[in-house]
Amino acid sequence: MxxxxxxxxxxxxxxxxxxxxxxxxxxxxxxxxxxxxxxxxxxGSVSEIGRLNGVEVETFSLTxxxxxxxxxxxxxxxxxxxxxxxxxxxxxxxxxxxxxxxxxxxxxxxxxxxxxxxxxxCSREENGGTRALSPLFDRFPDNQVAIVSAENALCFVDKLLISLNAAPSQKEVRYTLDGSEPGATSALYQAPFFVDRTTLVKACAFDPWNNAGPVASKRFFQSTLRPAAAAYDGDAGVCCSYYEGVWKWLPNFSQLSPMRTAVLADFSLPDQVREDHFAVLFTAMINIPADGFYTFYTRSDDGSALWIGDVKVVDNDGSHGADEKAGLIGLAAGWHPITVHYFEDHGEQSLQVRYAGPGVPKQIVPAERLRQRP
Structure with missing residues (x-):
């Protein structure tokens, strides 16, 4: 059967x-x-490009x-x-x-x-099943170098340990830290090393016949942690302002007057919105549990953007279907101002705001981490 x-x-x-x-x-x-x-x-999400402290950077990792x-x-x-x-x-x-x-x-x-x-x-005998002509997964060649950082970090504050891994069949790995292409006279990799500034690492493997493999590259960013605000004990919730109008891009909310305001538990869209052509401004304080680098995500239909303080971390603007964009920022433990902009052009409407960081798996920003901004 x-x-x-x-x-x-x-x-x-x-x-x-x-x-x-x-x-x-x-x-x-x-x-x-x-x-x-x-x-x-x-x-776990398809990503094309992200942002680090407001600057677009290459994809964070590869699966x-x-x-x-x-x-x-x-x-x-x-x-x-x-x-x-x-x-x-x-x-x-x-x-x-x-x-x-x-x-x-x-x-x-x-x-x-x-x-x-x-x-x-049903059939009287088993039908021959179709088979893939070739395996349905990436095959990396033996001469490919994997550039690996401690805990797979892309960003660091003081220094970061880097390893260069290649197949045992390769004779040696050569690398550069100045952006130049590695060759036979470049530094020979012998043990993991530290970088202490924003660095583009390039590496290639050489086989026993001194044939060079493809050049692998990865950029690591040194960044400071944004300091937290002073001790804060505001009321729970997120302040929400609702606007109506026709936009193809996020409006300049500073030039608009809201039709109504409310306090919500989190960054969910308010219940009483019309089907199309509206915008919502969310403001709150978010409690960051530990020092480190945090990735914020907005998945929206249509456009959205997310700021920490005055830094745009996620840019997901424009009239489009449900799509997720991400950005990375270094934050000290404590309270930080967070702002989310959203607009609905036409069709379906949705907004989810997620984050991930040290000890925090990717998840919807929980209401217990949010307070109304003073």
């Missing part, structure tokens, strides 16, 4: 009954970037394209929504095979709404 199925949003564990016999079944999500070579993930365990039966290159197609938001259907003993007269499909079964068919 063969089923064509997928999970609506996430992988789903369920049970299929075949003639009363239970078969555990994990249905793969219909979404994701399966095997695309450019599936570059930052903290190769990945695979699903189950057979892919169908691939869609666009997601379909009530507002039209979203290009390059890939979606998938998977093929699942289960034994069908003689005499079975019934099957019971899972009742979870998150599992969608598109088709069921």
């Amino acid at each position: 063969h089923l064509l199925a997928a999970g609506r949003k996430e992988d789903v564990s369920c049970t299929l009954l075949v003639g009363g016999q239970s078969h555990p079944w994990k249905v793969q999500s219909s979404r994701g970037n399966i095997g695309q070579w450019d599936s570059r993930l930052v903290d 190769p394209g990945f695979i699903k365990n189950d057979r892919i039966a169908w691939v869609g290159t666009h997601a379909h929504t009530p507002n039209g197609d979203v290009p390059y938001k890939f979606c998938y259907l998977f093929r699942y095979d289960f034994p069908l003993p003689d005499g079975v007269r019934s099957i019971t499909l899972p009742k979870q709404e998150e599992v969608v079964v598109f088709a069921v068919t």
Whole structure:
């Protein structure tokens, strides 16, 4: 018996009954970037470019394209929504095979709404499944150098330990710290080393026949931590100002008068907003638990931006569908002013504000970390 199925949003564990016999079944999500070579993930999200203290920087980290365990039966290159197609938001259907003993007269499909079964068919013998022509993941050559920092940090305050890793089949690794291309006369890598300023590290491996591999490069940023405000004990909540108008980009809120204001628990959109053509200004204080570098994210439909003090950390402006952008900033432990701008042009509307940092996994900024700004 063969089923064509997928999970609506996430992988789903369920049970299929075949003639009363239970078969555990994990249905793969219909979404994701399966095997695309450019599936570059930052903290689990596709990222193109970020910001460090208001300056655009290259992608923070690299994760190769990945695979699903189950057979892919169908691939869609666009997601379909009530507002039209979203290009390059890939979606998938998977093929699942289960034994069908003689005499079975019934099957019971899972009742979870998150599992969608598109088709069921039977055959007298197992159909030959399709196979990928080549593995659906990145293969890095043996002569590729991996530039690795302590705790995979991109930024540091005083100094940062750097390692250069290559396959054992390579004879040696040469590197530079001044932006020049590494060659046979460049510094020979012998042990991890420290950098104590913003540095572009470039490295390449040489095989036993002195053939140079591709040049790897990564920039590491030295930055200070933004000092926290004085001790603060304000009321819980986020101050929210609501505006109406037609914009293709975030408006200049300083030149507008709000139609109404409110205090919300977090950066969620207020309940009483019209369907299209409005903007919201959020202001608050955020409590940072420990010194370090924090990544802030806004995922919005349409545009948004996020400031810490007077530094724009995230720029996600413009009229667009749901999209996430990120930025990095060094913060001392304590209270910091945070501002979020948002506008809705037309179509769907959404806003999520997340952060991650030392000891803080990527998550929605929790209400208990927010206070009204004085």
